[in-house]
Amino acid sequence: MKTLILNGSPRKNGDTVSLISIITQNITGNYRIVDTYRCNISPCLDCRYCRQNNGCIIQDEMQEIYGYIQECDNILIASPLYFSELTGKLLDVGSRLQTYFCARYFRGEDPVKKPKKGRLS
Numbered sequence: 001m002k003t004l005i006l007n008g009s010p011r012k013n014g015d016t017v018s019l020i021s022i023i024t025q026n027i028t029g030n031y032r033i034v035d036t037y038r039c040n041i042s043p044c045l046d047c048r049y050c051r052q053n054n055g056c057i058i059q060d061e062m063q064e065i066y067g068y069i070q071e072c073d074n075i076l077i078a079s080p081l082y083f084s085e086l087t088g089k090l091l092d093v094g095s096r097l098q099t100y101f102c103a104r105y106f107r108g109e110d111p112v113k114k115p116k117k118g119r120l121s
C-alpha cells in the first residue's frame with residue numbers, strides 16, 4: 001500500500017509534523033511526504049498547456065509526485081489552518097493538480113485511473 005502525505009506546515013517540529021509522525025508509525029506499506037515549504041514545486045502559472053496536453057509543462061519535483069499519485073492508494077492532506085484556509089505553499093502544490101481538472105473537463109480524459117482513499121487532517 002502506498003500513501004502520499006502532503007505536509008502543509010512550515011514548522012519542522014510543529015503540530016502537523018507530530019501528527020504525521022504518529023500516522024507514519026501506524027500505516028503499512030510505503031509512504032512519501034511532500035514537505036510543501038521546502039520542496040521544489042512551483043505553483044500553477046495558468047499557462048493552459050494542460051488544456052490540450054497531458055501532464056504539466058513545469059519541470060520540477062511535481063513530476064515525481066504526479067507519478068506517485070498514479071500509483072498510490074491513499075492521499076493524506078495534513079495542514080494547519082491559516083485564516084481558515086490551507087497554507088500558502090500547500091495551495092501552491094494543490095494548484096498543480098489543475099492538470100487533472102483540465103484532463104477531465106477540457107480533454108475528456110480520466111486523469112487518475114487508480115481509486116484512492118483521501119483524508120484531511
Ligand SMILES: Cc1cc2nc3c(=O)[nH]c(=O)nc-3n(C[C@H](O)[C@H](O)[C@H](O)COP(=O)(O)O)c2cc1C
Nearest residue numbers: 009010011013014015016017080081082083084085
Ligand atoms: C498566519 C496564521 C494564521 C492562522 N489562522 C488560523 C485559523 O484561521 N484557524 C485556526 O484554528 N488556527 C489558525 N492558526 C493557528 C495554526 O493553525 C495552529 O497554530 C497550528 O496548530 C499550527 O500547526 P503547525 O505547528 O503544524 O505549523 C493560524 C496561524 C498562523 C501562523
